[in-house]
Amino acid sequence: MTLLRMAGVTKEYKLGKTVVRALRGLDLEIAEGEIVAIMGPSGSGKSTLMHILGALDTPTHGTATIDGADLAELREGQLVALRGKKVGFVFQTFNLIQTLSALQNVELPMIFQGISRSERTRRAKDLLTRVGLADRIRHKPNELSGGERQRVAIARALANDPEIILADEPTGNLDTESGSAILALLKGLSESDGKTVILVTHDPEAAEIAHRVIRLRDGCVSGEAGAGREATSTDSRGQEAGPRHGEGEASAPSPGTSPGAGAAGESEGGDGSA
């Protein structure tokens, strides 16, 4: 069943008198349980697309539906509710709250859904156990390795049992070994739990866990392939080399993630007061 559908989606940002066309007419369908990798050079619109797929933002033109709900027809409060229930976000920079323990970080999105304290704690412990951090639940983010922080972030993304996991360069700040563990976790979410996993990546290994690779270029889909290995060997070598070396977008502000978005809005810097 199609879970996410985009038809003729454009996204324009107005900056003074200039208009940035981040997405320029995108058609896309993603089925329940699929793992989709989104690849493409820096600035090609990957994060913008992820924000719309996760109802953090709405298209300028065109139609975006999540599980049949047309984002354009929802009020802000309904968008918040939709993403709170259906979407879990994972970011390159983890976006954990520094002053909270791993357990508290995972509990946080459940507070917004009105889940009781005892149930929150029980569920958060289960999730942290599932990602292999049963013995780290009292640790704060700065007492954890990068790979461990990203596992906390995945546990947090799962807190409200969303159907959709959106991961924007989840292995971008990790060493190869930790990155592989994160990819295995994401793959398991699709295979064991039937979750729909969409990940933005420059990492050929990440593309290999995907059922499908979608390539963006200048805000359009420039290619699509059924398996990661095929796609990276056909049209992408040169194209991917730039962003991987430059990593320019790692430091770029990520607009759209800041508006209070439940789990998505918190910042690694600890400024998201709980």
Ligand code: ADP
């Ligand atoms: P990617 O994730 O592929 O690097 P983005 O989706 O972040 O690309 O950005 C696509 C284009 O839109 C870029 O040119 C970027 O500068 C621009 N852009 C993204 N967000 C905003 C914003 N909030 N305001 C203005 N321009 C933006």
Ligand code: MG
């Ligand atoms: Mg990006």
